[in-house]
Amino acid sequence: xxxxxxxxxxxxxxxxxxxxxxxxxxxxxxxxxxxxxxxxxxxxxxxxxxxxxxxxxxxxxxxxxxxxxxxxxxxxxxxxxxxxxxxxxxxxxxxxxxxxxxxxxxxxxxxxxxxxxxxxxxxxxxxxxxxxxxxxxxxxxxxxxxxxxxxxxxxxxxxxxxxxxxxxxxxxxxxxxxxxxxxxxxxxxxxxxxxxxxxxxxxxxxxxxxxxxxxxxxxxxxxxxxxxxxxxxxxxxxxxxxxxxxxxxxxxxxxxxxxxxxxxxxxxxxxxxxxxxxxxxxxxxxxxxxxxxxxxxxxxxxxxxxxxxxxxxxxxxxxxxxxxxxxxxxxxxxxxxxxxxxxxxxxxxxxxxxxxxxxxxxxxxxxxxxxxxxxxxxxxxxxxxxxxxxxxxxxxxxxxxxxxxxxxxxxxxxxxxxxxxxxxxxxxxxxxxxxxxxxxxxxxxxxxxxxxxxxxxxxxxxxxxxxxxxxxxxxxxxxxxxxxxxxxxxxxxxxxxxxxxxxxxxxxxxxxxxxxxxxxxxxxxxxxxxxxxxxxxxxxxxxxxxxxxxxxxxxxxxxxxxxxxxxxxxxxxxxxxxxxxxxxxxxxxxxxxxxxxxx
Amino acid sequence: xxxxxxxxxxxxxxxxxxxxxxxxxxxxxxxxxxxxxxxxxxxxxxxxxxxxxxxxxxxxxxxxxxxxxxxxxxxxxxxxxxxxxxxxxxxxxxxxxxxxxxxxxxxxxxxxxxxxxxxxxxxxxxxxxxxxxxxxxxxxxxxxxxxxxxxxxxxxxxxxxxxxxxxxxxxxxxxxxxxxxxxxxxxxxxxxxxxxxxxxxxxxxxxxxxxxxxxxxxxxxxxxxxxxxxxxxxxxxxxxxxxxxxxxxxxxxxxxxxxxxxxxxxxxxxxxxxxxxxxxxxxxxxxxxxxxxxxxxxxxxxxxxxxxxxxxxxxxxxxxxxxxxxxxxxxxxxxxxxxxxxxxxxxxxxxxxxxxxxxxxxxxxxxxxxxxxxxxxxxxxxxxxxxxxxxxxxxxxxxx
Numbered sequence: 001x002x003x004x005x006x007x008x009x010x011x012x013x014x015x016x017x018x019x020x021x022x023x024x025x026x027x028x029x030x031x032x033x034x035x036x037x038x039x040x041x042x043x044x045x046x047x048x049x050x051x052x053x054x055x056x057x058x059x060x061x062x063x064x065x066x067x068x069x070x071x072x073x074x075x076x077x078x079x080x081x082x083x084x085x086x087x088x089x090x091x092x093x094x095x096x097x098x099x100x101x102x103x104x105x106x107x108x109x110x111x112x113x114x115x116x117x118x119x120x121x122x123x124x125x126x127x128x129x130x131x132x133x134x135x136x137x138x139x140x141x142x143x144x145x146x147x148x149x150x151x152x153x154x155x156x157x158x159x160x161x162x163x164x165x166x167x168x169x170x171x172x173x174x175x176x177x178x179x180x181x182x183x184x185x186x187x188x189x190x191x192x193x194x195x196x197x198x199x200x201x202x203x204x205x206x207x208x209x210x211x212x213x214x215x216x217x218x219x220x221x222x223x224x225x226x227x228x229x230x231x232x233x234x235x236x237x238x239x240x241x242x243x244x245x246x247x248x249x250x251x252x253x254x255x256x257x258x259x260x261x262x263x264x265x266x267x268x269x270x271x272x273x274x275x276x277x278x279x280x281x282x283x284x285x286x287x288x289x290x291x292x293x294x295x296x297x298x299x300x301x302x303x304x305x306x307x308x309x310x311x312x313x314x315x316x317x318x319x320x321x322x323x324x325x326x327x328x329x330x331x332x333x334x335x336x337x338x339x340x341x342x343x344x345x346x347x348x349x350x351x352x353x354x355x356x357x358x359x360x361x362x363x364x365x366x367x368x369x370x371x372x373x374x375x376x377x378x379x380x381x382x383x384x385x386x387x388x389x390x391x392x393x394x395x396x397x398x399x400x401x402x403x404x405x406x407x408x409x410x411x412x413x414x415x416x417x418x419x420x421x422x423x424x425x426x427x428x429x430x431x432x433x434x435x436x437x438x439x440x441x442x443x444x445x446x447x448x449x450x451x452x453x454x455x456x457x458x459x460x461x462x463x464x465x466x467x468x469x470x471x472x473x474x475x476x477x478x479x480x481x482x483x484x485x486x487x488x489x490x491x492x493x494x495x496x497x498x499x500x501x502x503x504x505x506x507x508x509x510x511x512x513x514x515x516x517x518x519x520x521x522x523x524x525x526x527x528x529x530x531x532x533x534x535x536x537x538x539x540x541x542x543x544x545x546x547x548x549x550x551x552x553x554x555x556x557x558x559x560x561x562x563x564x565x566x567x568x569x570x571x572x573x574x575x576x577x578x579x580x581x582x583x584x585x586x587x588x589x590x591x592x593x594x595x596x597x598x599x
Numbered sequence: 600x601x602x603x604x605x606x607x608x609x610x611x612x613x614x615x616x617x618x619x620x621x622x623x624x625x626x627x628x629x630x631x632x633x634x635x636x637x638x639x640x641x642x643x644x645x646x647x648x649x650x651x652x653x654x655x656x657x658x659x660x661x662x663x664x665x666x667x668x669x670x671x672x673x674x675x676x677x678x679x680x681x682x683x684x685x686x687x688x689x690x691x692x693x694x695x696x697x698x699x700x701x702x703x704x705x706x707x708x709x710x711x712x713x714x715x716x717x718x719x720x721x722x723x724x725x726x727x728x729x730x731x732x733x734x735x736x737x738x739x740x741x742x743x744x745x746x747x748x749x750x751x752x753x754x755x756x757x758x759x760x761x762x763x764x765x766x767x768x769x770x771x772x773x774x775x776x777x778x779x780x781x782x783x784x785x786x787x788x789x790x791x792x793x794x795x796x797x798x799x800x801x802x803x804x805x806x807x808x809x810x811x812x813x814x815x816x817x818x819x820x821x822x823x824x825x826x827x828x829x830x831x832x833x834x835x836x837x838x839x840x841x842x843x844x845x846x847x848x849x850x851x852x853x854x855x856x857x858x859x860x861x862x863x864x865x866x867x868x869x870x871x872x873x874x875x876x877x878x879x880x881x882x883x884x885x886x887x888x889x890x891x892x893x894x895x896x897x898x899x900x901x902x903x904x905x906x907x908x909x910x911x912x913x914x915x916x917x918x919x920x921x922x923x924x925x926x927x928x929x930x931x932x933x934x935x936x937x938x939x940x941x942x943x944x945x946x947x948x949x950x951x952x953x954x955x956x957x958x959x960x961x962x963x964x965x966x967x968x969x970x971x972x973x974x975x976x977x978x979x980x981x982x983x984x985x986x987x988x989x990x991x992x993x994x995x996x997x998x999x
Contacts, residue, residue: 525968525970525993545815548814548815548818549814549818549821549990550814550989550990550991550992551791551988551991552991552992553790553839558606558859558867558874558875559873560862560873560875560880560928560931561873561918563931564927564999567931567992567995567999568999570992570996571999574996
């Protein structure tokens, strides 16, 4: 029977139509009745649907009768579609034997097409290239087919051309999966080893681990053991994705399914961990497990002090489903009590921020993101800091090291110059270039992460009219001449506005930040001086003039309610500001630094 | 029963001005007779709630452009009002009018009907500014309207002026003030222009055709006007209003607007009109055709049962004002009164609790900021300081 199993995933650059294709496959196999079809079933979070990307991987089992008349079990494993989740993608790929590589017929090959393709090749997957969106008027499927041919060596005319949106040619994909993707290799007799490639938290069943059985069998009666986290448990239930959770009596090697673990936190059941039997454990865990390491840090503070408890609850709940989110208590002079949070990357941070605001209805301030620095002190000690406020005084510091990334930018060749310029401005170092397809260049650089997380992606997009795409990986820590830039508002240093920057940029950034803050800080009842300060001297200053006039005109026809509403609105806007000393500072000011680069 | 004010809304204009976001419509004049019929029906409807006649001491006919109505329509309105309400002896009856199309004869007829206060939308004396505001008059018309009104027997005339107009300068504002002062009105209302969404002015701003008025310059104009008006013997009694002393009768302030600012009851009739009586704030349907339909269609009687004073079939929203909200609104409106402000004693007798008990902290803070003060003679009245008058919102916010 297992020779009728195919485990595969779909990989693509953002917006190339991965989720739409998944939907079509589900409909085509009657896994989901048309009437139950919500757009993009696999992306269950609203936020994903809105951003058009997949945040959580997911899986579904489809039953399909092929043209050869036989019934096949197809397990589709969805992969997260963003650069911050590279590790999660690699684990999901590890659970498959094949990958459908979707390329947009008008956009062509992009950075994440390449990044995901390389990941899939590393995982030894059979690649089935597909060109999507051929219904668009801007589609150029033949050119894109040539790009793919030069990339993969698959003959251009053999590449399936589809429109997932219109349902055109989609069935060909299923036939190709059956024909080309090898069935899993089976060893039912070995001790159980199953790869965890995703999980979610369920209030009744605990953490539900998404697994691919590599060897052995699993039944709900077995006592289980997670080899990396050490957790031991008896499952609440074992089952498959139909796509709803459908309990079964047994899962065998090669199959994809889930184990409801009853565990209370996803930290005990991380992606990449190996599930085995507690009674008859495997000798060795599956390779490739990594503990998620946050790379980007920011303070999250409630606008209203009394929301502190709610923020804590919300972060706890988010962490139930997100093992890569870390947080710890932080206090700021300016913002009082909040949390220092660690994220996989900028995109991960944005998602958490939006979820706190939208799903938990919290008014929050997110401070300027920072990376984790290694500070070597004169006495030889090394201090790791992820917030500028923690930087020791300049006299005590021997050197500061910061994380460097290898970044891969994929862009039409016409934007070569502007991309080079941007990277150079951000202290980047050119490494190499490659032309994987005609008219497209892949540029490899090394760049400090601190430069990457501040508005780099937006800048890249605007300089290349949205055509460039980006992928990045950590390489190492390197030392550089870094200083702390402090901001004084009304003669008080505002710790949440401080940042660590390169000494050569201190003057320019200090000036830019002050002029930005001057516009963002509303006029108060008194004049407010603001200053930027680095290495013991003031490098820029400005004054926010006192407010002179703020009064409503007449109340015509006795419309008191309207007047009151306007005042209430104004008052509410005020509440969203943070009192620092006796100055009201709006939330935007705390990430003004993000918008500094007008370049 | 407390004496009430009556507001009548006339939502018709020949032409809409570029800054106007009031509830008014151009080109619907054919509906006027039906509208006035509906208005009278609504007035009767409210009167029927009460066993005794409601005492009324002010009537304000606003718009829109009330002076668009033929005299006979006013005749119908006043016939109804004087039949169903108990009109007080010194009733103040105001009508708003555009200077553009007034004639002596028309004004005389209005005066004969009992209307005794005329509020003229002069807005500016500068032709460029009038053109930008898309007003349909000039200075000659304004002067003539004032003179004709005096001749017709209007002893109480107000001029509305607007400052903070795009490209207006302190000098041009001073010229407007000078011309207005030369007309010797009894009352001034000075409004700072606010550009509202949905108005042509807002569109022009969006298209970059005009520049956003500078609020610092507007503040300067306000202070300039304060000084000028003081020199000429006008006394400020509200953030935007000044009046001169009458013949031994005290300040000629607008009694109708005082009713709003003191948060006392008023009845609002007409499309989009607001009322406040018996703990309820009411709002009428905005569109004149819907208003007419609601009042003149046959279903009126059936819907009567489940609505309460002072709602009518034209009411679309009723908000019950709790005492806590009444206190907030009393502060927010009362502090606009630059002379009388909020009286400690009146507050206590109205709400049964002291001003300090409810707002001790806020008052302390605002006194400290120099935005509020107690009157120097009796320390009985809390009011805005001269600085506070320009920063009223900063003050009112703290009381709501």
